[in-house]
Amino acid sequence: MQGMKLGSDMIQVHDLHRHFGGFRAVDGASLTIETGSITGLIGPNGAGKSTLFNVIAGVLKPTAGRVTMAGEDITGLPPHELFHKGLLRTFQLAHEFSSMTVRENLMMVPGGQCGETLLNTWLRRGRIREEERALRRKADEVLEFLTISHVADEKAGNLSGGQKKLLELGRTMMVDAKVVFLDEVGAGVNRTLLGTIGDAIVRLNKERGYTFCVIEHDMDFIGRLCDPVIVMAAGKVLAEGSADSIMKNEAVIEAYLGTGLKNKVAAELAEESAFGESHGAQPGLGAEAGQGGDGKPAGDL
Numbered sequence: 001m002q003g004m005k006l007g008s009d010m011i012q013v014h015d016l017h018r019h020f021g022g023f024r025a026v027d028g029a030s031l032t033i034e035t036g037s038i039t040g041l042i043g044p045n046g047a048g049k050s051t052l053f054n055v056i057a058g059v060l061k062p063t064a065g066r067v068t069m070a071g072e073d074i075t076g077l078p079p080h081e082l083f084h085k086g087l088l089r090t091f092q093l094a095h096e097f098s099s100m101t102v103r104e105n106l107m108m109v110p111g112g113q114c115g116e117t118l119l120n121t122w123l124r125r126g127r128i129r130e131e132e133r134a135l136r137r138k139a140d141e142v143l144e145f146l147t148i149s150h151v152a153d154e155k156a157g158n159l160s161g162g163q164k165k166l167l168e169l170g171r172t173m174m175v176d177a178k179v180v181f182l183d184e185v186g187a188g189v190n191r192t193l194l195g196t197i198g199d200a201i202v203r204l205n206k207e208r209g210y211t212f213c214v215i216e217h218d219m220d221f222i223g224r225l226c227d228p229v230i231v232m233a234a235g236k237v238l239a240e241g242s243a244d245s246i247m248k249n250e251a252v253i254e255a256y257l258g259t260g261l262k263n264k265v266a267a268e269l270a271e272e273s274a275f276g277e278s279h280g281a282q283p284g285l286g287a288e289a290g291q292g293g294d295g296k297p298a299g300d301l
């Protein structure tokens with residue numbers, strides 16, 4: 001953990017704003033992501049979750065407010081500087097990488113390799129070959145960790161949605177990540193692979209000390225992985241707590257809804273307690289939010 005204590009603050013967001021013209025997409029959000037946590041971030045479509053991620057990760061400049069990482073002010077730093085500090089936000093596979101193999105995609109992640117950045121001279125060839133071998137070894141370890149070794153030589157463009165998400169996660173493992181931001185990691189992913197992604201996140205957290213902040217609509221997934229869960233609505237933090245407490249929180253249910261969902265959640269909670277255990281029932285906040293939001297697809301902007 002390179003000197004960072006568990007339980008200390010990895011990321012602190014203070015009164016953050018990001019406005020688009022007069023529209024306040026993030027409107028005074030304050031939150032803390034503790035070192036060693038898998039923090040969930042949920043909220044209806046249009047709540048400002050992705051915008052918040054983009055500001056933290058340096059993709060968008062804040063209108064106002066402050067972000068610190070392990071106490072250091074990182075507000076407005078560009079993504080490559082944050083990347084070198086170990087703050088990573090996964091991105092959808094760029095189109096131009098889809099014709100490269102899965103292994104090559106991992107080997108492209110900037111790190112110590114000198115093949116592209118240094119003079120590719122005759123004198124350096126031996127060293128470059130050595131670094132390439134080391135990179136290849138690392139890529140293969142990552143693929144094994146993620147249980148997708150069998151697609152190492154497959155073109156990335158041919159992967160299923162879930163395998164692509166695993167590859168995106170894999171890219172964070174090619175460098176020394178400390179905190180990883182995942183936006184809608186479950187979108188378009190089948191149940192089995194979502195389980196694999198969840199397992200990989202938990203293992204990276206437990207075995208490698210990664211801190212995560214995860215945006216996801218699937219409340220099963222959030223409930224299994226995340227503690228705490230932070231809820232955003234209308235650009236602000238509305239609530240924070242365990243997944244269970246969040247799902248029973250009136251204000252949260254109100255934010256998602258319309259009373260239709262409120263009644264549905266209440267009915268499902270009643271049904272669950274009638275069974276005396278959770279048996280995989282999903283309150284389905286995501287599905288409802290998707291329909292009741294601003295009419296846009298749930299995907300990244």
Ligand SMILES: Nc1ncnc2c1ncn2[C@@H]1O[C@H](COP(=O)(O)OP(=O)(O)O)[C@@H](O)[C@H]1O
Pocket residue numbers: 020023025043044045046047048049050051052294301
């Ligand atoms: N670049 C932009 N220009 C104008 N409005 C934007 C832009 N990005 C996001 N928004 C608006 O900000 C609000 C929050 O968006 P977003 O952060 O994507 O929400 P979420 O990820 O919670 O669904 C939405 O109403 C969206 O339309």
Ligand SMILES: [Mg+2]
Pocket residue numbers: 049050051298299300301
């Ligand atoms: Mg979003």
